[in-house]
Amino acid sequence: MSNPLDTALLHTFVAVADARSFTGAGRKLHLSQSAVSSQVARLEEHVGRALLVRNTRSVALTEHGLTLLGYARAMLNLSDEARTRLGGLGSYDGKLRIGASEDFAGGWLPDVMRRFSAARRGLLLDLTVDIGESLFQRHSDGDFDLVIGSRCFPSTKGVTLWKEPLAWAFSRHEPLPEGDLPLACFPDPCPFREGAVKALALANLPYRIACESPSVTGVRAFARAGIAITPIPRSAIDGELRELGVSEGFPELPDIEFVMMYDAETPAAVELAETILDDVAVRTGAAKRNQRA
Incomplete structure (x- = not known):
């Protein structure tokens, strides 16, 4: 693979990866399905790896395809930026x-x-x-x-x-508070708060809103301090927090x-x-x- 990758082929590959379909990519690129298939085949021949797995309904990326996709996007973004700096793209207003x-x-x-x-x-x-x-x-x-x-x-x-699960988060180092569950929540309207309150009501668990904050940083700070339990996406739980679940008596939460x-x-x-x-x-x-x- 000594020759540089053709950005036109990379553009077609990215379109297929996004659409998960040769037909969908063709509509976006104004190319026939056979032309899209031919360009992807040329790219696969150039890199020496299968990039896509085709079946009768959809297209999926192989491991090599997933790897190339990140590089392809980066290369195309750089190409766009270069053309902009050289005045190749039109100006936008508004x-x-x-x-x-x-x-x-x-x-x-x-x-x-x-x-x-x-x-x-x-x-x-x-x-x-x-x-x-x-x-x-x-x-x-x-x-x-x-x-x-x-x-x-x-x-x-x-x-x-x-999508990802909504989770109960609390201090990794502090004991659970006694009595009505203190919650750290965003102000209404908030899907995290709504999901948590509904789950607690269905489980007949008493609670109180101990603090409100408009930011993730705020509710996590109260949870880290052991003051309140906060419902946040699982990916937002950092090293100072632990996830509470059924074993601690907490009801399951919906996906976000x-x-x-x-x-x-x-x-x-x-x-x-x-x-x-x-x-x-x-x-x-x-x-x-x-x-x-």
């Missing part, structure tokens, strides 16, 4: 209004926004951090072009980015669904949504590989 919950805004989203903005000169990005339910309502009201947040209960609205909603009539919102989906695909693929390792 503002993109983005709403995100803190778990996104305090994590990987700013880096995605930086890369997205670098390739679109003149486009202003405005970010507002709020609670998921509030963001979804404000998007419906027309306040945002794109929002990402979480919810506990099923809905047909929005695109699911991923991380969701994106965007204005399909706003081209920049559609492009950012596709960028976010690409990034999530890489991250969830890497997480699954780490779990298997």
